[in-house]
Amino acid sequence: LKIQILGCYAATPRSFSNPTSQVLEIGNELFLIDCAEGTQVQIRKNKVKFSKINHIFISHLHGDHFFGLVGLISTFSLLNRQNELHVYGPKGIKEVVLLQLRLADAYTSYPLFFHELTSSEPQVLLQLSTVEVRSFPLKHRIYTNGFLFQEMPKPRKLDFECASKLGVETCYFQKLKSGFDLVLDNGKIIKNEEVTLPGLPSWSYAYCSDTVYDSSIANYFQNVTVLYHESTFLESEAHLATRTLHTTASQAAHIAQLAKAKNLILGHYSTRYASIQAFKTEAEAVFPNVYLADDARLFELDDQERLKY
């Protein structure tokens, strides 16, 4: 899993920072989460391949999360895209994009599908061989969803020593690795679990932006490997977080703790703060593995479920 941050600040684009957008690289595919103004410039600057983005997930219809969408959809056409593009987001997203295209007498060079969300319950949005994506409700000023990316279970590993002892010939190893049981020539049945070991653990990634603090949200992503959580404010501005339905760094860390997350990435910082270092310090008082998102930062998850950048 790679997480390319394109923008991670709240509100408006500035000359040196961008509002929210990020790309997950899973296998050979890229998944775009939120698409604020400037996203396609950030895609180019960070050398992300446009053609590998087939799914876009929009959390909510505040401008700092989707004002770049129609521009990106339009650019895909100028690049003569042919592949299907799937956009998942709150009801209304189709209307707002198509209105802009229609008034410009524009159309897309590729099939464009909208998957409009209205549910207040978690919902499976997408199932591929590599990953399953779910939405879950957040608590914000307008209808907002978080997204949970769950890697599909990895195949079990063959226990060579055990298989050989039981007289399994090497030509059957591939079949066992694929999860099948075996019937040997002498009629003996070898159950798959007898000769295989559990595969590597699968990772999961939860995205929470924007939301007010609510401990029940942690139930949607228990034991998550990486939690990206908004932290618009520091505790000194907790009253603003409550009023605007946002979260403080300390509250985000409490959510990570309640979810038993392995790693926490903070983002969606208010542009009122001169430095973001204080967000990490504040969160680390509650939860140990805190990372700061920043524009152009690329996180990579290793086999030990540790994040590097």
Ligand SMILES: [Zn+2]
């Ligand atoms: Zn926002």
Ligand SMILES: [Zn+2]
């Ligand atoms: Zn918002």
